[in-house]
Amino acid sequence: MSSMGEFFMGLGTLMGSIMFVYTMIQQFVPQHVSDYLSAYIYRIMEFANPYMEIRFDEFTGGGDWLKLSKAYTAVEAYLGPKSSKLAKRLKARIVKGDKNLAFSMDDYEEIVEDFEGVQIRWSLGMTVSKTKSFSRYPSATEERQHLTLKFHRRHREMVTTSYLNHVIREGKERLASMIENRHIRLYSNNANEYKLWSHVEFEHPVTFDHLAMDPAKKQEIIDDLLTFSKGRDYYLKIGKPWKRGYLLYGPPGTGKSSMIASMAKLLNYDIYDLELTAVTCNSELKHLLHNTSNKSITVIEDVDCSLDLTNKREKKKKEEDKDKEEEESDEDSKVTLSGLLNVIDGLWSACSKERIFVFTTNYVEKLDPALIRRGRMDKHIEMSFCSYEGFKVFAKIYLDLESHELFDTIRHLIHEVKVSPADVAENLMPKSIESDSQVCLQNLIKALEKIKEDEKLKAEEEEE
Numbered sequence: 511m512s513s514m515g516e517f518f519m520g521l522g523t524l525m526g527s528i529m530f531v532y533t534m535i536q537q538f539v540p541q542h543v544s545d546y547l548s549a550y551i552y553r554i555m556e557f558a559n560p561y562m563e564i565r566f567d568e569f570t571g572g573g574d575w576l577k578l579s580k581a582y583t584a585v586e587a588y589l590g591p592k593s594s595k596l597a598k599r600l601k602a603r604i605v606k607g608d609k610n611l612a613f614s615m616d617d618y619e620e621i622v623e624d625f626e627g628v629q630i631r632w633s634l635g636m637t638v639s640k641t642k643s644f645s646r647y648p649s650a651t652e653e654r655q656h657l658t659l660k661f662h663r664r665h666r667e668m669v670t671t672s673y674l675n676h677v678i679r680e681g682k683e684r685l686a687s688m689i690e691n692r693h694i695r696l697y698s699n700n701a702n703e704y705k706l707w708s709h710v711e712f713e714h715p716v717t718f719d720h721l722a723m724d725p726a727k728k729q730e731i732i733d734d735l736l737t738f739s740k741g742r743d744y745y746l747k748i749g750k751p752w753k754r755g756y757l758l759y760g761p762p763g764t765g766k767s768s769m770i771a772s773m774a775k776l777l778n779y780d781i782y783d784l785e786l787t788a789v790t791c792n793s794e795l796k797h798l799l800h801n802t803s804n805k806s807i808t809v810i811e812d813v814d815c816s817l818d819l820t821n822k823r824e825k826k827k828k829e830e831d832k833d834k835e836e837e838e839s840d841e842d843s844k845v846t847l848s849g850l851l852n853v854i855d856g857l858w859s860a861c862s863k864e865r866i867f868v869f870t871t872n873y874v875e876k877l878d879p880a881l882i883r884r885g886r887m888d889k890h891i892e893m894s895f896c897s898y899e900g901f902k903v904f905a906k907i908y909l910d911l912e913s914h915e916l917f918d919t920i921r922h923l924i925h926e927v928k929v930s931p932a933d934v935a936e937n938l939m940p941k942s943i944e945s946d947s948q949v950c951l952q953n954l955i956k957a958l959e960k961i962k963e964d965e966k967l968k969a970e971e972e973e974e
């Protein structure tokens with residue numbers, strides 16, 4: 511064994527000397543001779559080098575369509591605990607919700623692990639590329655990491671099969687448990703250079719318990735969501751992709767956004783807040799949706815305002831007769847209704863699992879029926895003005911009250927007026943440190959009476 515080691519050490523010294531001599535010669539020979547020599551020297555080096563390398567890049571794809579590599583993510587997760595034990599230089603960071611620091615390998619650090627008696631080296635490298643001139647930060651550099659696996663080539667078969675299978679399997683298991691324990695993420699598609707999502711940790715405190723709405727309706731939605739999340743086998747059995755669409759409609763301030771936050775909390779799903787107006791074309795939309803993860807909620811808020819999705823199909827038919835060519839180029843340049851329908855339930859959507867789509871709108875009647883038909887938006891949920899039941903939820907949460915002598919007055923008033931839950935919540939909040947629940951309820955009564963008065967005046971004006 512030691513003679514083998516000595517042999518390779520000697521070989522290493524020899525190669526070093528050849529490189530030194532070659533560098534000297536290079537300065538005195540013409541370019542074409544130097545190129546010729548380089549090719550030969552490279553071959554000799556390859557022949558003499560007993561090690562092989564496999565590289566895992568952080569991103570795959572190229573140009574504007576970069577994608578976080580799944581293999582890299584799995585390897586990184588696999589190496590996490592090993593790095594803290596084996597690496598000499600570590601990076602430390604605080605992970606929210608975890609009391610211990612998280613460690614990973616520092617840049618250009620290397621760790622060596624033993625797998626079934628075979629020595630395997632992992633190193634973390636970095637490629638630095640200048641961002642393109644149209645970047646928001648002209649001189650900024652873009653750093654991308656890669657992990658390199660190095661081993662003796664006589665173990666090629668074992669490393670490329672059983673070792674790497676083991677790495678990916680363990681990495682994926684670790685990722686799954688990390689996702690289960692980590693905070694929910696809120697992704698948004700700001701128009702960055704690589705057309706990818708950026709995220710923050712989702713800190714919204716609202717849950718279904720805070721939602722003021724009819725308790726039976728609330729329970730029905732909770733049951734629907736839980737049935738969906740446990741429905742893997744059922745969806746397989748009925749031959750449908752495991753996804754569900756919810757349309758939330760109703761006036762402003764009735765809890766549509768709060769409902770989305772509660773859904774994500776209930777299921778522990780990430781939220782992808784898709785800003786359609788920032789998407790330039792159908793293929794970019796497809797790219798973004800391809801890069802969402804399973805167990806997630808993709809949200810398009812105010813879908814009626816995001817695009818002209820209202821009667822696009824009818825327009826399209828007319829335009830088709832007019833000028834076909836013009837329409838084709840138009841299709842390429844922006845997101846269209848058919849582009850959106852295609853990403854929601856085109857063939858590719860069947861490749862993902864456990865996906866929820868939520869659209870919100872204040873004007874359900876404006877939307878193209880194709881967009882909201884069952885199968886696309888499976889459940890239509892009307893978020894409406896505050897009812898007495900809704901008020902009772904607020905009274906319990908905001909004031910710790912289950913009953914009060916003023917409740918009866920509020921019950922009568924709330925039936926008579928159209929008041930949003932947001933307005934009720936605002937009026938119930940104490941406005942000074944001295945305000946007790948009596949004062950808060952009286953404030954609400956005043957506000958409701960004012961709304962009633964205004965509604966009456968408006969009706970009279972309209973009649974006139």
Ligand SMILES: Nc1ncnc2c1ncn2[C@@H]1O[C@H](COP(=O)(O)OP(=O)(O)OP(=O)(O)O)[C@@H](O)[C@H]1O
Pocket residue numbers: 720721722723760761762763764765766767768769872893930931932933935
């Ligand atoms: N049903 C509700 N239950 C509890 N709180 C509510 C409800 N509706 C509104 N609120 C309160 O009002 C605020 C605004 O609500 P939210 O943003 O969810 O309304 P929205 O329906 O999404 O409005 P918009 O149509 O303007 O987007 C919330 O922060 C919340 O405090």
Ligand SMILES: [Mg+2]
Pocket residue numbers: 766767768811870
């Ligand atoms: Mg909203």
